Amino acid sequence: EVQLVESGGGLVKPGGSLRVSCTASGFAFSNAWMSWVRQAPGKGLERVGRIKNKGDGGTIDYAAPVKGRFTISRDDSKNTLYLQMNSLTIADTAVYFCTTEPLHLNWGQGTLVTVSS
Amino acid sequence: QSALTQPASVSGSPGQSITISCTGTSSDVGGYNYVSWFQQHPGKAPKLLIYDVSDRPSGVSNRFSGSKSGNTASLTISGLQAEDEADYYCSSYTSRSPLSVFGTGTKVIVL
Numbered sequence: 001e002v003q004l005v006e007s008g009g010g011l012v013k014p015g016g017s018l019r020v021s022c023t024a025s026g027f028a029f030s031n032a033w034m035s036w037v038r039q040a041p042g043k044g045l046e047r048v049g050r051i052k053n054k055g056d057g058g059t060i061d062y063a064a065p066v067k068g069r070f071t072i073s074r075d076d077s078k079n080t081l082y083l084q085m086n087s088l089t090i091a092d093t094a095v096y097f098c099t100t101e102p103l104h105l106n107w108g109q110g111t112l113v114t115v116s117s
Numbered sequence: 118q119s120a121l122t123q124p125a126s127v128s129g130s131p132g133q134s135i136t137i138s139c140t141g142t143s144s145d146v147g148g149y150n151y152v153s154w155f156q157q158h159p160g161k162a163p164k165l166l167i168y169d170v171s172d173r174p175s176g177v178s179n180r181f182s183g184s185k186s187g188n189t190a191s192l193t194i195s196g197l198q199a200e201d202e203a204d205y206y207c208s209s210y211t212s213r214s215p216l217s218v219f220g221t222g223t224k225v226i227v228l
Binding site: 037045062063064067103105108109 | 120164165214219
Protein backbone atom coordinates (compact mmCIF):
# COMPACT_ATOMS: atom_id res chain seq x y z
CA GLU A 1 0.00 0.00 0.00
CA VAL A 2 1.33 3.41 -0.99
CA GLN A 3 1.77 5.76 1.97
CA LEU A 4 2.94 9.35 2.09
CA VAL A 5 3.39 10.94 5.51
CA GLU A 6 4.18 14.62 5.83
CA SER A 7 5.75 16.13 8.94
CA GLY A 8 7.46 19.26 10.16
CA GLY A 9 4.65 21.79 9.91
CA GLY A 10 4.09 24.38 12.60
CA LEU A 11 3.97 28.05 13.51
CA VAL A 12 6.68 30.34 12.16
CA LYS A 13 7.08 34.11 12.15
CA PRO A 14 7.07 36.14 8.92
CA GLY A 15 10.54 36.10 7.41
CA GLY A 16 11.34 32.80 9.08
CA SER A 17 12.22 29.39 7.68
CA LEU A 18 10.81 25.90 7.99
CA ARG A 19 11.50 22.50 6.43
CA VAL A 20 8.73 20.00 5.93
CA SER A 21 9.28 16.36 5.02
CA CYS A 22 7.35 13.61 3.29
CA THR A 23 8.27 9.99 4.00
CA ALA A 24 7.15 7.50 1.38
CA SER A 25 6.55 3.76 1.49
CA GLY A 26 4.90 1.07 -0.59
CA PHE A 27 6.42 2.02 -3.93
CA ALA A 28 9.81 2.60 -5.60
CA PHE A 29 10.37 6.15 -4.35
CA SER A 30 13.69 6.54 -6.16
CA ASN A 31 11.93 6.04 -9.50
CA ALA A 32 9.11 8.45 -8.74
CA TRP A 33 8.55 12.04 -9.71
CA MET A 34 7.11 13.90 -6.72
CA SER A 35 5.50 17.25 -6.06
CA TRP A 36 4.34 19.55 -3.29
CA VAL A 37 0.84 21.02 -3.48
CA ARG A 38 -0.49 23.53 -0.96
CA GLN A 39 -3.91 24.70 0.08
CA ALA A 40 -4.44 27.93 1.99
CA PRO A 41 -7.30 27.87 4.52
CA GLY A 42 -10.62 27.85 2.67
CA LYS A 43 -8.87 28.19 -0.68
CA GLY A 44 -8.03 26.01 -3.67
CA LEU A 45 -5.07 23.82 -4.57
CA GLU A 46 -1.78 25.25 -5.80
CA ARG A 47 1.16 23.24 -7.03
CA VAL A 48 4.32 24.52 -5.36
CA GLY A 49 6.78 22.53 -7.42
CA ARG A 50 7.87 19.19 -8.81
CA ILE A 51 11.06 17.12 -8.75
CA LYS A 52 11.88 14.38 -11.22
CA ASN A 53 13.76 11.23 -10.29
CA LYS A 54 17.53 11.23 -10.69
CA GLY A 55 17.33 8.94 -13.68
CA ASP A 56 15.32 11.59 -15.51
CA GLY A 57 17.74 14.32 -14.50
CA GLY A 58 16.31 15.32 -11.13
CA THR A 59 14.92 18.51 -12.69
CA ILE A 60 12.95 20.77 -10.35
CA ASP A 61 10.23 23.25 -11.34
CA TYR A 62 8.72 25.86 -9.04
CA ALA A 63 5.61 28.00 -9.08
CA ALA A 64 6.29 31.72 -9.50
CA PRO A 65 5.14 32.74 -5.96
CA VAL A 66 7.77 30.51 -4.31
CA LYS A 67 10.64 30.56 -6.80
CA GLY A 68 13.83 31.72 -5.12
CA ARG A 69 12.43 31.17 -1.61
CA PHE A 70 11.48 27.47 -1.57
CA THR A 71 13.74 24.50 -2.35
CA ILE A 72 12.55 20.98 -3.11
CA SER A 73 14.97 18.11 -2.59
CA ARG A 74 14.92 14.37 -2.09
CA ASP A 75 16.91 11.71 -0.26
CA ASP A 76 16.25 8.44 -2.04
CA SER A 77 18.18 6.48 0.61
CA LYS A 78 15.60 7.62 3.16
CA ASN A 79 12.57 7.57 0.82
CA THR A 80 12.00 11.17 1.81
CA LEU A 81 10.99 14.33 -0.02
CA TYR A 82 11.76 17.74 1.47
CA LEU A 83 10.47 21.28 1.10
CA GLN A 84 12.74 23.97 2.53
CA MET A 85 10.82 27.23 2.90
CA ASN A 86 12.66 30.51 3.50
CA SER A 87 11.52 34.14 3.75
CA LEU A 88 8.04 32.98 4.65
CA THR A 89 5.11 35.37 4.41
CA ILE A 90 1.55 35.23 5.69
CA ALA A 91 0.47 34.21 2.19
CA ASP A 92 2.42 30.96 2.59
CA THR A 93 0.07 29.79 5.36
CA ALA A 94 -1.40 26.55 4.06
CA VAL A 95 -1.64 22.81 4.36
CA TYR A 96 1.24 21.34 2.39
CA PHE A 97 0.63 17.99 0.67
CA CYS A 98 3.17 15.78 -1.02
CA THR A 99 1.89 13.82 -3.99
CA THR A 100 3.14 11.42 -6.63
CA GLU A 101 3.56 12.61 -10.17
CA PRO A 102 2.54 12.89 -12.92
CA LEU A 103 -1.07 12.10 -12.05
CA HIS A 104 -1.21 13.15 -8.37
CA LEU A 105 -2.60 9.65 -7.77
CA ASN A 106 -1.31 9.36 -4.22
CA TRP A 107 -1.46 12.07 -1.54
CA GLY A 108 -0.29 12.44 2.01
CA GLN A 109 -2.55 13.76 4.75
CA GLY A 110 -0.87 17.15 4.67
CA THR A 111 0.99 19.23 7.22
CA LEU A 112 -0.15 22.70 8.31
CA VAL A 113 2.26 25.59 8.08
CA THR A 114 1.10 28.77 9.79
CA VAL A 115 3.00 32.01 9.24
CA SER A 116 2.01 34.56 11.83
CA SER A 117 3.58 37.06 14.18
CA GLN B 118 0.13 31.10 -14.07
CA SER B 119 -3.59 31.82 -13.56
CA ALA B 120 -5.85 29.14 -12.17
CA LEU B 121 -8.30 27.41 -14.48
CA THR B 122 -11.85 28.75 -14.15
CA GLN B 123 -14.55 26.64 -12.53
CA PRO B 124 -18.03 27.60 -11.29
CA ALA B 125 -18.08 28.27 -7.56
CA SER B 126 -20.89 25.82 -6.94
CA VAL B 127 -23.13 23.34 -8.70
CA SER B 128 -26.15 21.66 -7.14
CA GLY B 129 -28.42 18.77 -7.94
CA SER B 130 -30.87 16.34 -6.41
CA PRO B 131 -30.06 12.71 -5.67
CA GLY B 132 -30.17 10.62 -8.84
CA GLN B 133 -29.68 13.58 -11.16
CA SER B 134 -26.63 14.27 -13.33
CA ILE B 135 -24.54 17.40 -12.99
CA THR B 136 -21.65 18.78 -15.02
CA ILE B 137 -18.75 20.91 -13.81
CA SER B 138 -16.82 22.98 -16.33
CA CYS B 139 -13.13 23.89 -16.28
CA THR B 140 -12.02 26.63 -18.67
CA GLY B 141 -8.43 27.35 -19.55
CA THR B 142 -6.47 28.41 -22.60
CA SER B 143 -4.66 26.90 -25.54
CA SER B 144 -1.54 26.79 -23.33
CA ASP B 145 -3.11 24.33 -20.93
CA VAL B 146 -6.53 22.65 -21.29
CA GLY B 147 -6.84 23.28 -25.00
CA GLY B 148 -3.30 22.32 -25.88
CA TYR B 149 -2.92 18.96 -24.17
CA ASN B 150 -5.00 15.92 -23.30
CA TYR B 151 -3.68 15.98 -19.74
CA VAL B 152 -6.69 17.14 -17.74
CA SER B 153 -7.39 15.58 -14.34
CA TRP B 154 -10.21 15.89 -11.84
CA PHE B 155 -10.04 15.58 -8.07
CA GLN B 156 -12.63 15.21 -5.32
CA GLN B 157 -11.91 16.63 -1.88
CA HIS B 158 -14.03 16.16 1.22
CA PRO B 159 -13.54 18.61 4.12
CA GLY B 160 -10.33 18.03 6.02
CA LYS B 161 -9.19 15.29 3.64
CA ALA B 162 -6.61 15.01 0.91
CA PRO B 163 -7.80 15.26 -2.69
CA LYS B 164 -8.66 12.03 -4.51
CA LEU B 165 -7.95 11.51 -8.21
CA LEU B 166 -11.16 10.78 -10.14
CA ILE B 167 -10.21 11.31 -13.79
CA TYR B 168 -6.89 11.64 -15.65
CA ASP B 169 -5.93 12.22 -19.27
CA VAL B 170 -9.33 13.91 -19.84
CA SER B 171 -11.51 10.82 -19.54
CA ASP B 172 -9.66 7.88 -17.94
CA ARG B 173 -10.59 6.59 -14.48
CA PRO B 174 -8.12 5.11 -12.00
CA SER B 175 -8.93 1.67 -10.71
CA GLY B 176 -11.63 1.78 -8.04
CA VAL B 177 -13.28 5.04 -9.12
CA SER B 178 -17.00 4.75 -9.82
CA ASN B 179 -18.11 4.90 -13.45
CA ARG B 180 -20.63 7.54 -12.35
CA PHE B 181 -17.74 9.97 -12.86
CA SER B 182 -16.84 10.80 -16.46
CA GLY B 183 -14.69 13.43 -18.15
CA SER B 184 -14.59 15.12 -21.52
CA LYS B 185 -13.03 18.10 -23.28
CA SER B 186 -13.95 20.50 -26.06
CA GLY B 187 -11.53 23.21 -27.07
CA ASN B 188 -10.28 25.08 -24.01
CA THR B 189 -12.98 23.69 -21.70
CA ALA B 190 -12.96 20.37 -19.88
CA SER B 191 -15.98 18.92 -18.09
CA LEU B 192 -16.67 16.46 -15.30
CA THR B 193 -20.06 14.78 -15.23
CA ILE B 194 -21.39 13.05 -12.15
CA SER B 195 -24.28 10.72 -12.93
CA GLY B 196 -26.75 9.32 -10.41
CA LEU B 197 -25.81 11.98 -7.86
CA GLN B 198 -25.45 10.64 -4.31
CA ALA B 199 -25.22 12.35 -0.93
CA GLU B 200 -21.58 11.23 -0.61
CA ASP B 201 -20.74 13.18 -3.77
CA GLU B 202 -21.12 16.44 -1.83
CA ALA B 203 -17.55 17.74 -1.83
CA ASP B 204 -15.20 20.17 -3.55
CA TYR B 205 -14.01 19.29 -7.03
CA TYR B 206 -10.86 20.56 -8.74
CA CYS B 207 -9.64 20.22 -12.29
CA SER B 208 -5.97 20.27 -13.21
CA SER B 209 -4.10 20.53 -16.48
CA TYR B 210 -0.59 20.27 -17.79
CA THR B 211 0.66 23.66 -18.92
CA SER B 212 3.64 24.77 -20.91
CA ARG B 213 4.57 27.25 -18.14
CA SER B 214 6.26 26.47 -14.82
CA PRO B 215 5.47 24.65 -12.68
CA LEU B 216 4.00 22.73 -15.62
CA SER B 217 0.68 22.05 -13.91
CA VAL B 218 -2.20 24.28 -12.91
CA PHE B 219 -5.31 23.64 -10.83
CA GLY B 220 -8.79 25.02 -11.23
CA THR B 221 -10.48 27.40 -8.81
CA GLY B 222 -12.62 24.62 -7.38
CA THR B 223 -16.35 23.84 -7.42
CA LYS B 224 -18.49 22.96 -4.42
CA VAL B 225 -21.05 20.32 -5.30
CA ILE B 226 -24.22 20.53 -3.22
CA VAL B 227 -26.62 17.60 -3.07
CA LEU B 228 -30.08 19.00 -2.38
